[in-house]
Amino acid sequence: MRDSLRFYLGDELREIRDVDPTLTVLDWLRLSERRLGTKEGCAEGDCGACTVVVGRLTEDSQGGKSVRYEAVNACIRFLATLDGCQLLTVEHLKGPDGALHPVQRALVEHHGSQCGFCTPGFVMSLFALYLNEDRPDERRIDDALAGNLCRCTGYAPIVQAARAMHDLGDRTADRFNDRAATAARLKALADEEILSVGSGDRRFLAPATSAQLAELLLGHPDATIVAGSTDVGLWVTKFQRVLSIVLYTGRVTELRRVADTGDALEIGAGATYSEAAPAIAALYPDFGELIRRIGAEQVRNMGTIGGNIANGSPIGDTPPALIAAGAALRLRRGDATRTLPLEEFFLAYGKQDRRPDEFVEAVILPKPAPGARFRAYKIAKRFDQDISAVCGAFRLSLDESGNVAGIRIAFGGMAGVPKRAAGAEAALIGQPWSEASVHAAMAALKADFTPLSDWRASAGYRAEVAANLLLRFHVETTDPATETRLVGDRRLAHA
Template identity: 50%
Template sequence: MTAPRPIRFFHQGQLKSVTGLPPTTTVLQYLREHARCAGTKEGCAEGDCGACTVLVGDLDADGQSVELRNVNACIQFLPMIDGKALLTVEDLGASDDLNPVQQALVDCHGSQCGFCTPGFAMTMQAIYERHQAHGTRPDRQALADDLAGNLCRCTGYRPILDAGERMFDAPARTLDRAPMVAALRTLREDPPLQYEASARDGSPQRVFAPRSLEDFAALRESLPTARLVAGATDVGLWVNKQQRELGDVILTGRVDALRRIEAGADSSLRIGAAVSLEDAWAALSARVPALRELWLRFASPPVRHAGTLGGNIANGSPIGDGAPALIALGARLVLRRGSATRTLPLEDFYLDYMKNALQPGEFVEAIEVPRPAPGTRLRGYKLAKRYDSDISAVCAVLSLRLEDGVAREARFAFGGMAAIVKRAAKAEAAVNGRSWDEAAALAAAQALREDFTPMTDLRASAAYRERAAANLVRRFWLETRANAPIDAGSASVWQAVNLQRSVA
């Protein structure tokens, strides 16, 4: 363990040092209550509305440039931005010198009450910076996808999307990253963070952010009851909504070895536990394009930029959308305790509601995802009350390999149907080894009643879940049958609505 030191980051053109604040002080609380940067607003305090959106910048691997990503300040703890750059709406432009994003919002009447506008401006700035760097320009649907984490209740989205298109018409004017690069190089020389202060209840609390995998493993082994925090997209709500104290915290986000995506010797994809949801889903959908819609509907861009796939899997929510996809793909977890590692199929990791197979001092090091075998058919389906940024009522990822029209190696994984994400063993058995025809699909749909006894809650009734899951099996057959399979898009209500809009 290193000696305690302040939290240090780059903000408003200066290196900032923070001491004395509770370790679970959020970035939003720091901005509004301590830095007096009141442009960033608090809406939901749970990462859902986007009013608090800021940009967080981190050096790339070679230390030559800064990558900026929009995240929700309300569920980011201040120690999580140690060594990084923090940009808020105050950094975009002055009232007498608006930048292209701000000017486009003015010209297109993209604001009424203005409460959500700073968050929209920050997300739009992230979009603008990314596309200017690549010499590209997003279409309207890409803008809508990128803005899915920002809600507006009075202006409406048409003028905001208009502004998203208009901002590229002005002469290019991107943020000056040179001061950020210089500052972050300086911060890189700091020792790993160990921050100590009183928690909100007055008890002592420590936060550790080791940088090497060996140091992280040793620290986790010596502090087996400490709370591991990756993106805080779930843990942040424990603090904000449930007023829970976390005790000692170990951050995963500064361990470079946990932030890598690598190709394994057996053509598998190895995703480090601290790889962001955005990067992990991008890699998965590049290999399995059928997962792209599930990726876009998994939370929002600000949540995907902060959260990690490893955290999503380790958290083990029965309504998490990562586990069904990975179980259907036959993913394995690499678990580590000290210097010892073991590999476990993901489907065996979950023991009961919010209980897993981790031993004291053990953590998820990586997720290994095999490449789908030739002839594999896979689809991912998400049913929720909202299309974007909503928790699933049912998530189904269905996979099988067709060999001369015969179903082999069926893997049907469901979320929202039980206390844990699990495979539908009876439904799989109903199709394995038989012709993949309508009778097989019907048998699998009926077998789901033996696999699951879903519950009724605010998201859906048990009867709805049972019927919807069966219908998804039938839809899977319709899209993968040998004769005249339907196009996946033709079964999408969302795409049908968009088609009607374009015709109108």
């Protein structure tokens, strides 16, 4: 067991032993390091003023190790999660001779800063984009900046700077893009020791293997399991909760793997949205689009598929799509595992079929059957970075006569748990896939859910939206003109 946190701050190796388990990266930077460029705006991962870039080791397609650079929110990320990583802040970008980085120069030349409070966060989001992608298009720029809020400059000059930053430097020669050298340094820090830092009864435990995680959870069934901390981080920053034992899954390589098993995709519970999205989108384009609208890029780089499920929120975005696709969940307790259909995991509001010493190990997402149609829809007040009022997902199979051979309909935001619409499904099975049949199912849908009213939507609105989404699904799967449809203001093509 190792009692020191080790990471690189730029090119400086830091080794820290006395670490509060829930000390955030932001507070450490500002209060301990006095690196004041990283700002606190919202303290909940929404505004992007605290954006930093983290480089971490990942497995490449050949099974080797490479470095992945990601923009993340420092305000909700715990410092100890940086073990084995490299942390870059806005202060690192200025060259040894004081010269501005190409990203900074582009913002200056295109007047991309006014009051300046949000600017360091924009710089770091663009810096991650600069390192990772060569001349991204405007849609990609918009995605990368969706998690950075600006109240005075306006986004047009910032987007112009993003287009111009590659003209002002060579990203392949950037001093922070020597990934082989960085990978070598980070590999030297990697080990299979359990990291244990903190003091007294308050500890941060970070196992390196699934077996270690299972053993630790047997000994600490009351521990708070943390993957991306996009939810738990708010418990600390907003609700001032004091967590005694934090059990971090981010060092467990097995939990981050996304593997094709032939007839299914096995998604490790620790795989982030960003890591899992490409493989999911290749099978289910609408699901990929749904993931793109979860939080912002900083959140998707931290939040995990397994965490979204284990959280048990009735408005989590991934469970309805996974349930509609027929996904199963693998749970582990010690050396024993069990698998159950995902919809059976959610029992009631705040209650799941999981023992205190059991954890979500993987999600098994079956590949779509030939001819199956799948759609997922997110209804929210904003297109980007908003919580769903209603999230609906549908999978349909027709027989040779055009009758419904199989259908799965799942909704989030309509009940205390993500749930299938059993009555609506029963009304459609064996019936022609026609408007009349769908209207009958829309009537049956009223008995499937008793939605609540809250500040996001009224019960009546939710019920009407859910029924209309079923009708929309019918229109999109019967009218060839809608096989390429608008998603908000963007076009998504379906195969």
